[in-house]
Amino acid sequence: MEICRQNEALEIRELDPFLAELLRQIPESAQPKDSPAAEERLFSPPATPEEKVLCAEWKLYVVPELRRLFQSATETVRQDLQQLRCTDKPFANCTLRIPMAHADAWLNTLNQARLAIAATYQFSDHELCDHYRSPLGSRRDLSLFQVNFYGFLQEFILREIEEGER
Amino acid sequence: MLTFSMDRARGNRAAQCTVLSVVHIPRSALEMPTIEKQEATSEETEMPWNVVVHNDPINLMSYVTMVFQRVFGYPRERAEKHMLEVHHNGRSILWSGVRERAELYVQQLHGYLLLATVEKVD
Numbered sequence: 636m637e638i639c640r641q642n643e644a645l646e647i648r649e650l651d652p653f654l655a656e657l658l659r660q661i662p663e664s665a666q667p668k669d670s671p672a673a674e675e676r677l678f679s680p681p682a683t684p685e686e687k688v689l690c691a692e693w694k695l696y697v698v699p700e701l702r703r704l705f706q707s708a709t710e711t712v713r714q715d716l717q718q719l720r721c722t723d724k725p726f727a728n729c730t731l732r733i734p735m736a737h738a739d740a741w742l743n744t745l746n747q748a749r750l751a752i753a754a755t756y757q758f759s760d761h762e763l764c765d766h767y768r769s770p771l772g773s774r775r776d777l778s779l780f781q782v783n784f785y786g787f788l789q790e791f792i793l794r795e796i797e798e799g800e801r
Numbered sequence: 802m803l804t805f806s807m808d809r810a811r812g813n814r815a816a817q818c819t820v821l822s823v824v825h826i827p828r829s830a831l832e833m834p835t836i837e838k839q840e841a842t843s844e845e846t847e848m849p850w851n852v853v854v855h856n857d858p859i860n861l862m863s864y865v866t867m868v869f870q871r872v873f874g875y876p877r878e879r880a881e882k883h884m885l886e887v888h889h890n891g892r893s894i895l896w897s898g899v900r901e902r903a904e905l906y907v908q909q910l911h912g913y914l915l916l917a918t919v920e921k922v923d
Binding site: 677678679680681682683686689697700701704742743746747749750753760763782786789790793794796797 | 857858859860861863864867904907908911912913914916917918919920
């Protein structure tokens with residue numbers, strides 16, 4: 636896999652089928668339907684439980700806005716990922732082009748996915764620092780690999796945003 | 802960026818309540834209204850509040866720094882100082898001031914998925 640900047644886009648080239656599949660899973664990972672832990676992390680309270688009025692109003696008015704914001708970012712990513720629907724050669728390497736205008740949506744969605752996965756699996760600090768762990772052991776190992784892989788993409792996007800702001 | 806604010810939310814809710822009460826309350830009652838004040842006292846709203854960001858092992862350090870720069874307009878050095886404080890001490894106070902603005906900052910930080918809360922200044 637190779638990532639580089641091409642004019643106003645980021646290009647991820649030579650994506651093998653395994654990594655392409657992990658990318659395809661970003662939208663689903665970002666908005667898990669059956670994980671209360673993930674839901675709790677993505678929509679954390681704005682104050683201690685003693686601030687009852689503030690917390691109640693937050694749930695009523697702010698959480699729906701946040702949900703819309705996150706869904707909008709996820710939808711942008713989902714549309715970009717349509718490029719990975721390789722039909723001719725399913726096992727061939729492919730290329731993903733992310734317009735720089737979508738960089739914030741990608742950062743947000745990758746973050747949603749990483750936080751949701753980590754909240755669901757409750758990774759320890761030791762696991763999170765273990766960057767050499769094989770993704771092939773269990774679903775947990777694969778999920779940890781997803782968190783690290785998505786983090787790597789975030790780092791690259793952040794670097795390019797920073798370069799653009801200089 | 803979030804455009805919604807709690808002020809507007811409260812305003813909308815208050816407006817809806819007013820309409821309902823006009824429909825259902827008899828005229829005799831309207832002549833001698835009983836007003837329940839549920840709003841915060843001026844002393845409470847003027848009291849300074851802190852915007853606190855809490856540590857999270859998943860959010861990248863570079864991402865957190867960028868968010869602090871964007872939300873508070875801090876220069877990179879100051880944003881990094883706060884990021885490192887969150888990383889080492891578990892939390893950092895990013896801003897202090899009036900409650901409504903503190904809530905707005907926390908909304909923006911949640912939009913970036915940081916763990917942020919408002920706290921009354923002791």
